[in-house]
Amino acid sequence: MPLPNQPQESEEAVEGASPTGPRRRFFAWAIRAIACALGLGFLVPATGYLISPALKRRENAWAEVGTVADLPMGDPQELEYTQTVKDGWRNAAAKKSVWVTKQSDGTITVFSPLCPHLGCGYRWNSGDQQFQCPCHGSVYDVTGKVLGGPAPRPLDALPTKVENGKLWVIYKEFKSGLNRPVEL
Ligand code: FES
Incomplete structure (x- = not known):
């Protein structure tokens, strides 16, 4: 109340x-x-x-790898260079190499240095006029075509351009073991 x-x-x-x-x-x-x-x-x-x-995918940019006039005709050369690679937040300097061929007609082709079979490094054998992979015996001609061994596809060609007599390349890596190039 x-x-x-x-x-x-x-x-x-x-x-x-x-x-x-x-x-x-x-x-x-x-x-x-x-x-x-x-x-x-x-x-x-x-x-x-x-x-x-x-x-984001690791970004690779154009890199200058050499002077076109210095490349011998018909005899592939392995060119090494240092490239700045943007990986997430950081820029890292990475040592790269590519195989460069210059044909008699002036055509230049640049190959990834990794064998498409399982990713080993291969070499040019000038005596046999072949690229040869020591791991499982894959063999390629100067154009990258498979001549023998277990390689499922030709050598992987990289994007190239020539500016002021300099050769530029975009380095890429591809999945191994596939019958077509699939970029990593
Ligand atoms: S990695 Fe080259 S033949 Fe297997």
């Missing part, structure tokens, strides 16, 4: 002052939902920005 002198609050006054019961719970839920939405709106793009370089 309320005391006779105790002030009585009307229901409207109580409702206007602060929400109670179901209304209070609804407001709390709505505030939490808005906070979560704002947090996700920031978190998702920020996370994507931070990890996307790590998920």
